[in-house]
Amino acid sequence: MHTDDELRRELLLFKAITDCPQAVIAAKDLDGRYIFVNQAFARLLKRQREAFIGHTDQELFGPEVAREQRKTDLQALKYQTAIMVEETLPVDGRAHHYLSMKFPVHDLSGKLYATGLVATDVSKLKRLTEHLRLQAETDELTGLCNRRKLFGVGRRETARALRYNLPLSLAMFDIDHFKAVNDRFGHAAGDQVLAQFSQLVSSQLRHNDLFGRLGGEEFAVILPHTGLEQAQRWAERVVCLLAASPLSIDSTTALSITVSAGIAQMNCPLSSFEQLLNAADVQLYRAKNAGRNCVRVTAG
Numbered sequence: 001m002h003t004d005d006e007l008r009r010e011l012l013l014f015k016a017i018t019d020c021p022q023a024v025i026a027a028k029d030l031d032g033r034y035i036f037v038n039q040a041f042a043r044l045l046k047r048q049r050e051a052f053i054g055h056t057d058q059e060l061f062g063p064e065v066a067r068e069q070r071k072t073d074l075q076a077l078k079y080q081t082a083i084m085v086e087e088t089l090p091v092d093g094r095a096h097h098y099l100s101m102k103f104p105v106h107d108l109s110g111k112l113y114a115t116g117l118v119a120t121d122v123s124k125l126k127r128l129t130e131h132l133r134l135q136a137e138t139d140e141l142t143g144l145c146n147r148r149k150l151f152g153v154g155r156r157e158t159a160r161a162l163r164y165n166l167p168l169s170l171a172m173f174d175i176d177h178f179k180a181v182n183d184r185f186g187h188a189a190g191d192q193v194l195a196q197f198s199q200l201v202s203s204q205l206r207h208n209d210l211f212g213r214l215g216g217e218e219f220a221v222i223l224p225h226t227g228l229e230q231a232q233r234w235a236e237r238v239v240c241l242l243a244a245s246p247l248s249i250d251s252t253t254a255l256s257i258t259v260s261a262g263i264a265q266m267n268c269p270l271s272s273f274e275q276l277l278n279a280a281d282v283q284l285y286r287a288k289n290a291g292r293n294c295v296r297v298t299a300g
Contacts (some may be wrong), residue, residue, distance in 0.1 A: 008220040024119040076102040139213040142198035150212035154273035169231035172280040176292040189249040228265040257294035
């Protein structure tokens with residue numbers, strides 16, 4: 001049995017912990033109404049502590065957030081153990097991410113009466129992680145997905161198309177005589193051509209197409225739910241549009257650029273993304289050997 005001094009020390013210890021600016025702490029009764037929030041919890045959610053007491057997540061944050069919160073609260077109560085979850089709460093119209101530990105709370109007689117919460121705001125970490133992910137998957141010059149991302153998505157799309165017997169085509173583009181642009185006007189002008197070509201093709205994409213830079217002046221477009229004839233018409237439109245749209249490299253100079261394209265459609269012999277890409281590459285070289293500024297296709 002605790003003495004008065006021991007209880008006083010425990011209360012002081014509890015107060016010191018809950019007053020810590022980095023400790024986000026709360027508790028709800030079995031009906032989901034807040035019975036305690038510390039100052040850090042209130043400050044992060046930009047409300048007064050009194051605004052939480054006696055209220056539910058639905059009253060404070062709306063039904064969608066409340067549904068997710070209640071689900072994890074009940075898991076901690078059902079399994080009578082601490083659980084770790086990642087949760088999202090709205091603050092000033094933005095989603096804030098929290099790594100939360102939820103646990104059952106019992107009174108002195110052992111009766112369950114609350115769900116406890118200790119959380120850490122990991123929003124900055126989430127943003128940093130997303131930024132690093134985008135950096136790892138994005139071509140810096142054009143803003144397109146890079147080769148790594150292109151191959152990852154390509155493999156998933158190929159597997160999905162095979163599984164559900166869906167059409168899938170891939171188009172490869174290579175800017176004609178690109179070395180001559182660099183040699184005559186410099187690499188900065190070449191970069192301008194690559195960036196503007198990327199913008200032009202991007203303007204012709206559907207929401208589920210994926211456009212990426214393979215390297216140098218070579219690009220690829222994954223065209224889900226697209227047969228060979230449809231892909232050919234699309235690529236020919238891009239080739240014609242580029243030929244009719246001189247690209248500006250500075251305020252006084254515009255270059256007429258053309259592009260060659262090769263297209264392959266996935267079928268039984270082409271059962272992987274790498275095989276599909278190689279087949280499109282063969283057609284790309286056929287287009288270059290045919291005089292450039294054209295499209296060549298194969299069904300595999």
